[in-house]
Amino acid sequence: MGFAEEHHKWLEYHKNRRSGERLDRLERGHRHGEQMFVERVWWPVFGHMDDLHPEFEVNDWRGRPYFVDFVWKPGQVKFAFEIKGYGPHVQNTDRTRYRQELNRETYLQISGYRVVAVPYDDLESAPELTISLLKSLLAPCLLKKSEGQERPYTRLESDILRLAARWNGFIRPVDLVNELGVNPRTVKKQMNALCEKGKFRPVPAPGSNRVCRYEYIHSFMEDELW
Template sequence: MGFAEEHQKWLAYHKKIRTGERLDRLERGHSHGEKMFVERVWWPIFGHLDDLHPEYEVLDWRGRPYFVDLVWKPGQVKFAVEIKGYGPHVQHTDRTRYRQELNRETYLQIAGYRVVSVPYDDLESTPELTISLFKSLLIPYLLKNADGVRSQYTRLERDILRMAARSNGLIRPVDLVKELGVNPRTIRKFMKQLCEKGKFRPVPAEGSNRICRYEYIHSLLDNEIW
């Protein structure tokens, strides 16, 4: 599945597990800016939406609920991402609300979150800048788990992933058989395993259900796998 399908599936899951104000906030709050960030920045970096939570509820210093645009929680790491539009955050027409917002961001830092503010305008005009900054920000946290990530893959799986990284995003089992000198049945077995691990998506041939190609799903940590 591509981004649109995964995004819809991801939202449906979070709506299913929420009720009341949490559900209402998700339906109202996850709008154009948040979706644009997920599509133009998060998806190109990770290729999945695992551990990413939309309109995530936290309590502020007064014990009142506050909803962060997006929270990423892979294990003990916690990042709070806020999409900042120009009008409400620069003109400061509501000074009380602006002060509260700054205090909440400080409190999030106290609560263990790394707070990242993303300019809405950059998502529209230069998402590649935001991608570059996010990669630099996240890679130290991801590299801490690099050995664990590498151990999840066999030598043959790493060879397949290395070939896929050199391809144009699509790879054929017949090319893997030829390049790696492995039995076709073995390739089919390992491609199925890599699909289950989220590294490939099968691409049916046009007009049939036969799988002739696989779409490679890039990850920020792929260079650490091999």
């Protein structure tokens, strides 16, 4: 399936899950610049739009809703992409609005997002530059294991790592037993191995030496979660 069909399907997926202002903002906000970014940059790099959210609603430092052009959330990593044209962002005569925009970007960084400004003009005239910069920035997420290269984790260990990344970095043995359908002894063996590999830290129950959960030690340089 080509880009046009995938883009339409992706957009309809998000529209069907929104209503009110969130839906209206998606219909109004995903315009020419945003569509160019998806078609000329994102699609050539990834070949899909998984985990990419258009006109994503967040709160600013005042608790007011704000819509980011794109948010990419694969696991624990969060990127915020803003398409910026010269007129609205540089020649903006509304100084209050301009200050608020800068403060929002700072607050996004505080909230754990890596903010990326994408020049609108480059999308029109030099998308290959944006592609090159984006690949360098996202390289840890794009690396692929070469065929025949030994993977650092078994399939079950990789499943556990993916679950921990989705569940805010903490995981209980009972969660793994229920989610993966394996017995408690297998879970304990796998978690001990992952602790030895530096991927988890055991967290004992208060006032006890009994491990009640494990803290996932995230590394942005790992590609097996993506």
